[in-house]
Amino acid sequence: MRQSGDNAAKLAWTFRHVVRRDATAEELSVLHKGLEKRLATYATDKTLAPKLLATGLSPAPTDLDHDQLAAWTATTNILLNLDETVTRE
Amino acid sequence: MNCNDHQFQGLDPATQMALSRRTFIKGSAGGIGLAALGSIIGTPAFAANPGLGFPNFKPKAKRIIYLFQSGAPSQLDLFDPKPEMEKMRAKDLPESIRKGQRLTTMTSGQKSFPVAPSIFKFKQYGQSGAWFSELMPHMSTKADAWCVVRAMHTEAINHDPAITFMQTGSQLAGRPSIGAWSAYGLGSENADLPAYVVMTSFGSGRPEDQPLYDRLWGAGFLPSKLQGVKLRNKGERVLYLKDPDGIPREVRREQLDELAALNNQRHDVLGDPEIQTRISQYEMAFRMQTSVPDLLDLSKEPQHVLDLYGPDVKRPGSYASNCLLARRLCERDVRFVQLFHMGWDHHVGLPNAIKGQCNDTDQATAGLLTDLKQRGLLDDTLIVWGGEFGRTIYSQGTLTETNYGRDHHPRCFTVLMAGAGVNQGTTFGETDDFSYNIVKDGVHVHDLNATILHLMGVDHKRLTYRYQGRDFRLTDIHGDVVKQLLA
Numbered sequence: 031m032r033q034s035g036d037n038a039a040k041l042a043w044t045f046r047h048v049v050r051r052d053a054t055a056e057e058l059s060v061l062h063k064g065l066e067k068r069l070a071t072y073a074t075d076k077t078l079a080p081k082l083l084a085t086g087l088s089p090a091p092t093d094l095d096h097d098q099l100a101a102w103t104a105t106t107n108i109l110l111n112l113d114e115t116v117t118r119e
Numbered sequence: 120m121n122c123n124d125h126q127f128q129g130l131d132p133a134t135q136m137a138l139s140r141r142t143f144i145k146g147s148a149g150g151i152g153l154a155a156l157g158s159i160i161g162t163p164a165f166a167a168n169p170g171l172g173f174p175n176f177k178p179k180a181k182r183i184i185y186l187f188q189s190g191a192p193s194q195l196d197l198f199d200p201k202p203e204m205e206k207m208r209a210k211d212l213p214e215s216i217r218k219g220q221r222l223t224t225m226t227s228g229q230k231s232f233p234v235a236p237s238i239f240k241f242k243q244y245g246q247s248g249a250w251f252s253e254l255m256p257h258m259s260t261k262a263d264a265w266c267v268v269r270a271m272h273t274e275a276i277n278h279d280p281a282i283t284f285m286q287t288g289s290q291l292a293g294r295p296s297i298g299a300w301s302a303y304g305l306g307s308e309n310a311d312l313p314a315y316v317v318m319t320s321f322g323s324g325r326p327e328d329q330p331l332y333d334r335l336w337g338a339g340f341l342p343s344k345l346q347g348v349k350l351r352n353k354g355e356r357v358l359y360l361k362d363p364d365g366i367p368r369e370v371r372r373e374q375l376d377e378l379a380a381l382n383n384q385r386h387d388v389l390g391d392p393e394i395q396t397r398i399s400q401y402e403m404a405f406r407m408q409t410s411v412p413d414l415l416d417l418s419k420e421p422q423h424v425l426d427l428y429g430p431d432v433k434r435p436g437s438y439a440s441n442c443l444l445a446r447r448l449c450e451r452d453v454r455f456v457q458l459f460h461m462g463w464d465h466h467v468g469l470p471n472a473i474k475g476q477c478n479d480t481d482q483a484t485a486g487l488l489t490d491l492k493q494r495g496l497l498d499d500t501l502i503v504w505g506g507e508f509g510r511t512i513y514s515q516g517t518l519t520e521t522n523y524g525r526d527h528h529p530r531c532f533t534v535l536m537a538g539a540g541v542n543q544g545t546t547f548g549e550t551d552d553f554s555y556n557i558v559k560d561g562v563h564v565h566d567l568n569a570t571i572l573h574l575m576g577v578d579h580k581r582l583t584y585r586y587q588g589r590d591f592r593l594t595d596i597h598g599d600v601v602k603q604l605l606a
Contacts, residue, residue, distance in 0.1 A: 064377045082365025
C-alpha cells in the first residue's frame with residue numbers, strides 16, 4: 031500500500047514480488063476488479079476490518095487506513111494461494 | 120483443437136473436453152475465454168467420466184465401506200479354528216507343512232517353531248454355521264450376513280508392502296489406490312463431499328503401532344483430486360472449516376472465483392492438469408465448509424442408534440465413532456469410505472493384545488451392519504473387513520499355557536465381506552490343519568480386488584489408465600472375479 035502509483039501499479043508490484051514474474055493484463059484485470067469490490071465491501075461494513083486485522087502476530091500499522099488494509103489483505107491472500115505461488119514447477 | 124494433443128494426455132475425457140473447448144474459445148475470440156470458466160468451475164468435482172463407460176454393468180454395490188484392520192489380525196484366534204492343534208502344542212512345526220517357506224527376520228533365527236494353539240474358544244453361529252471365536256461376541260451374531268473368505272493369500276510379508284499391495288495391487292508405492300480407481304471409474308454421487316474418504320483410529324492392542332502413510336489412499340498417477348481425503352482422528356476432524364474473522368462468505372466466494380480465474384489463465388499457458396486439481400479442490404473445500412459440519416453433527420443421533428456402536432462411539436476418533444461416520448457418509452452417497460484401525464500386529468503377548476483390538480472393533484462393526492440394514496443401506500453397500508496378511512501357527516518368542524505371539528503369515532488369512540451382492544452366510548476356502556497353507560479355493564489379493572470392483576459394476580480388466588506408455592490396472596495383469604463370493 032505504501033508503493034507509489036495507483037492501485038493497478040501497486041497490484042503489479044505485489045504480483046511481481048509474490049510470483050516473481052510480471053502479471054499479464056488479464057491477470058491484473060481480475061485482481062483489480064476484485065480489489066475494487068473489496069475496497070467497497072470493507073468501506074461499507076466498518077465492523078469487518080477490525081476483526082480481520084486482529085488476526086496474526088504482527089500488529090496492524092496505525093498509519094494506514096484499516097478498511098483499505100483489510101481489502102488489500104483479502105486480495106493479496108489470493109496471490110499467496112495461486113498454484114504458481116505454492117508449487118515450484 | 121485435438122483432444123489427443125500431448126498436453127492433454129493423462130486427463131480424463133471430461134476435462135479434455137472442457138479444456139479443448141476453453142482453449143478454442145480463448146484462441147478464437149481472445150479474452151472471451153474467461154467467460155467459459157463457469158463451464159469448468161460449475162461442474163461438480165468429478166460428477167462423471169462419461170467417456171470411460173463405467174459402470175460396465177449394473178452394479179450391486181453403489182458404495183463401499185472397507186474396514187481395514189491394519190497390522191494383520193490373527194485368523195487362528197478369530198475365524199479359522201484348529202482344535203486338533205492342542206495335540207501338537209509346543210511341538211515343532213513339521214517341515215512337511217513349513218516346506219522351507221520364507222519367514223520374516225523376526226522369527227527366521229528361532230531355534231524352534233513351537234505350535235501355539237489358540238487359547239480362545241470357537242463356536243458355530245447362525246444358520247450358516249460360520250465359526251467365530253469368543254473374541255467376537257457381536258460380529259458372530261451376524262454370521263448369516265458375512266461371507267467368510269478363509270483362504271486369502273498375498274505376496275508380501277511385511278506391513279507396508281502388504282497394505283500397499285492390498286490397496287494398489289503393487290507392493291511398491293506409486294500406483295493408485297482402490298478408492299482412487301473407483302472414484303476415477305465411477306465418479307462421485309455427491310458434489311459436496313470427496314468420493315473417497317478415509318478415517319484412521321488407534322487400537323488398544325498396540326497403541327503405538329503401526330504407522331500408516333497417506334499414500335496408501337493416494338491417487339498415484341491418476342489425477343490427484345481422486346486421492347482419499349482423510350478426516351483427522353484427533354482434535355477437529357477437518358481443520359479450518361470456518362472462514363477467518365472479517366472474511367464474510369461473499370468475500371471468500373470472490374477470492375475463490377478470482378483464484379480460479381488466475382489459475383485457469385496459468386493452466387492455459389502450461390496445460391498442467393494438476394492446476395485443474397487445485398482449482399477443483401479449492402472448490403471442494405469451499406463446499407465442505409458447509410457439508411462437513413452437517414456430516415459431523417451427531418446431535419440428532421438417537422441413543423438407541425449410538426448404543427449399537429458401543430460406548431466408544433462417544434470418543435471422537437475411535438473406530439466406533441468412525442463406523443458411525445461411515446454410515447453417515449454412506450447416507451450421503453460417498454462412493455468409497457475406508458477405515459484403517461491400527462494395532463493388530465501381535466508378535467508377542469497376542470492373547471491380551473487381541474482382546475483389546477476386538478473390544479475396539481467387534482461391537483462397532485456389528486452395529487454398523489445393523490444400522491445400515493435398518494436404513495435399507497446394506498442392500499447397496501458393500502462391506503469388507505480384513506487386514507494385509509495372516510499370522511503363524513507357531514509362536515514367536517516363548518510359548519506358555521496362557522501366552523504366545525504370532526509372526527506375519529502371507530500364505531493364508533481371513534477376510535470378511537457383507538452387504539450388496541455378497542454371498543452371505545457362507546464360508547469359502549480351506550486351510551490345512553495348521554492354517555499354514557491353502558488346501559482349497561484360495562483367493563489372491565488381485566482376485567479380491569477384481570471381485571470388489573465387479574460388485575461395483577466395474578470390469579477390472581477394463582478399468583485402465585495409460586501412464587508412461589503402458590495401460591495400468593488395479594489388478595495389473597492378474598485377478599479373477601470369484602463367483603462363489605457373489606450372491
